[in-house]
Amino acid sequence: MLSFLSIPALPTAVTPTHSSQPLSAEELQALWGQLHQPAALTEIAVILACLGMSWLLVRVWRGRQADPASIWFGQKVVDGVLFPLLALLFALGMRRVLLGEVPLTVFRVAVPVLVSLAVIRLTVKVLGAAFPTSRTVRIVERTVSWLAWLGTVLWVTGVMPLILDEMEEVTWKVGATQVSLRNLVEGGLSAVLVLILSLSISSAIETRLLRGATDNLSVRKIAANAIRAVLMTCGVLMALSAAGIDLTALSVLGGAIGVGLGFGLQKLAANYVSGFVILAERSLRIGDLVKVDNFEGRITDINTRYTVLRSAAGRESIVPNELLITQRVENASLADTKMMLSTVLQVAYGSDLDRTLPELERAIAALPRVLDNPGPQVFLSGFPSDGLELTVAFWIADPENGQLAARSDVNLTILATLNRLGVQIPYPQRVVHAAVPAPQA
Numbered sequence: 001m002l003s004f005l006s007i008p009a010l011p012t013a014v015t016p017t018h019s020s021q022p023l024s025a026e027e028l029q030a031l032w033g034q035l036h037q038p039a040a041l042t043e044i045a046v047i048l049a050c051l052g053m054s055w056l057l058v059r060v061w062r063g064r065q066a067d068p069a070s071i072w073f074g075q076k077v078v079d080g081v082l083f084p085l086l087a088l089l090f091a092l093g094m095r096r097v098l099l100g101e102v103p104l105t106v107f108r109v110a111v112p113v114l115v116s117l118a119v120i121r122l123t124v125k126v127l128g129a130a131f132p133t134s135r136t137v138r139i140v141e142r143t144v145s146w147l148a149w150l151g152t153v154l155w156v157t158g159v160m161p162l163i164l165d166e167m168e169e170v171t172w173k174v175g176a177t178q179v180s181l182r183n184l185v186e187g188g189l190s191a192v193l194v195l196i197l198s199l200s201i202s203s204a205i206e207t208r209l210l211r212g213a214t215d216n217l218s219v220r221k222i223a224a225n226a227i228r229a230v231l232m233t234c235g236v237l238m239a240l241s242a243a244g245i246d247l248t249a250l251s252v253l254g255g256a257i258g259v260g261l262g263f264g265l266q267k268l269a270a271n272y273v274s275g276f277v278i279l280a281e282r283s284l285r286i287g288d289l290v291k292v293d294n295f296e297g298r299i300t301d302i303n304t305r306y307t308v309l310r311s312a313a314g315r316e317s318i319v320p321n322e323l324l325i326t327q328r329v330e331n332a333s334l335a336d337t338k339m340m341l342s343t344v345l346q347v348a349y350g351s352d353l354d355r356t357l358p359e360l361e362r363a364i365a366a367l368p369r370v371l372d373n374p375g376p377q378v379f380l381s382g383f384p385s386d387g388l389e390l391t392v393a394f395w396i397a398d399p400e401n402g403q404l405a406a407r408s409d410v411n412l413t414i415l416a417t418l419n420r421l422g423v424q425i426p427y428p429q430r431v432v433h434a435a436v437p438a439p440q441a
Contacts, residue, residue: 040105040106042098043098043104043106043107043110044106046094047091047106047107047110049094050087050090051087053086054083054084054086054087054090055083057086058073058078058080058083058086061073061082079121081118081121081122081125083121084114084118084121085118087114088111088114088115088118091107091110091111091114092111095107112155113152115152116148116149116152119144119148119193120141120144120145120148122196122197122200123140123141123144123192123196124141124144125200126196126199126203127140127141127196128141164182167180167185168180168181168182170182190238191235194235194236194238195232195235195236197235198228198231198232198234198235199232201231202227202228202232205224205227206224206227225276225279225303225304226276267322268305270322271304271305271306271320271321271322272304272321274320274321274322274324274325275302275303275305275307275321276304277321277325278302278307278324278325279302283331283334284299284302284307284324284329285299285333286299286300286301286302287299287400288331288332288334289331289332289333289339289399289400290309290329290330290331290332290333291330292309292317292319292323292329292330293319293323293327295309295311295317295319296311297309297310297311297312297315297316298310298311300316302321304321305320306318306319306320306321307319307321307324312402312403312404332399337399338371338395338396339395339396339397339399339403340393340394340395341393341394341395341403341407341410342391342392342393342394343391343392343407343410343411344381344389344390344391344392345389345392345425346386346387346388346389346390346425346426347387347390347418347423347424347425347426348387348388348423348424348425348426349387349388349426351388351423351424352423353380353388355421356418356421357378357380357390359417359421360376360378360390360392360414360417360418361375361376361377361378363413363417364376364392364394364410364413364414367406367409367410367413369397369398369401369406369409370394370395370396370406370410371394371395371397375394375395376394376395376410377392377393377394378390378391378392378393379391379392386426386427386428387425387426392410392414394410
């Protein structure tokens with residue numbers, strides 16, 4: 001088993017005579033008898049005190065406001081990871097204090113139970129926070145729970161050392177390395193635990209980095225992604241080392257992976273590299289309004305492989321990061337969030353433009369979303385057949401709130417102003433020539 005999960009043996013009165021032998025019926029009966037002794041009440045009282053101290057510390061540390069998303073505290077005091085961990089530490093400390101004073105029988109059952117509870121809580125909380133919508137997480141949670149409680153029963157009954165010794169005998173060679181079944185199982189458990197801890201630490205760091213971020217959100221995002229990648233890589237290497245696999249043999253594998261990335265996975269590698277380049281140089285930031293490949297939307301997330309754009313209509317587009325590097329991207333928020341919009345209309349020939357144009361500009365400037373600097377302007381842009389063509393240009397500072405609504409407000413204001421001034425909007429005019437038949441002689 002993992003060294004930090006190993007539970008020290010009890011006094012010889014209730015400990016098997018050999019580490020590879022399970023408890024016999026007589027030893028189990030003796031253990032059951034000692035649980036009914038008055039000394040067991042002292043152990044129970046000490047364990048209850050440990051649980052009470054853990055509950056009090058977690059309650060004071062968490063405060064009155066519960067955070068359902070917290071891995072350490074959870075919705076309640078006892079459903080987080082911190083409570084069983086503190087209880088386990090207190091129990092191990094009191095066990096060492098009471099060692100030699102009273103026969104430690106209840107602790108033999110309580111300590112493995114607390115270990116299993118801590119493992120289950122850690123797995124459930126971390127996987128639930130990392131993959132909140134995954135249905136597979138529920139299956140993994142139940143599997144971990146069953147395995148943890150089964151391991152507790154096997155450890156208490158003394159069957160676990162026997163199983164470990166038998167697994168040690170099953171060996172095979174992987175290259176020049178001798179690997180046993182016990183090494184693989186312990187390595188797998190170490191890998192799961194290390195990956196869970198890596199996910200927990202990286203998730204906590206990412207939450208702290210992104211909390212309250214405004215202008216430097218992209219830099220914090222790349223830092224969070226880099227930390228998660230480093231932690232996951234270190235976790236995998238530690239798990240391989242715990243399984244007894246020589247890490248120097250991975251140099252050849254690393255070269256093969258590099259060749260594969262260079263040829264078969266070059267697009268995927270290019271997207272990952274482009275993602276870090278975008279986050280590092282900050283040419284595109286979360287919240288920017290951009291237009292890529294005829295799709296206009298606001299950047300809601302920048303991942304290492306793709307970027308998510310959300311349009312004003314609610315549609316989302318997943319754009320590979322390589323596309324943002326190699327093609328032209330229109331960014332309306334890079335240097336300035338102001339955006340110019342325009343609308344075109346026609347007025348009848350003979351209209352008093354010297355009066356109409358200033359009135360339109362004043363009416364449009366009174367709208368709340370239209371900026372005063374630069375202010376709206378009305379231009380005579382053409383002389384079509386039906387009337388005089390006017391182009392109205394105005395600026396807004398919040399394009400993320402929708403451009404169609406701002407253009408609609410301006411058009412309604414233009415229509416109301418023209419009606420007030422008595423300026424006509426011409427209808428299309430067409431001249432029809434009818435052929436008159438010549439009179440008959």
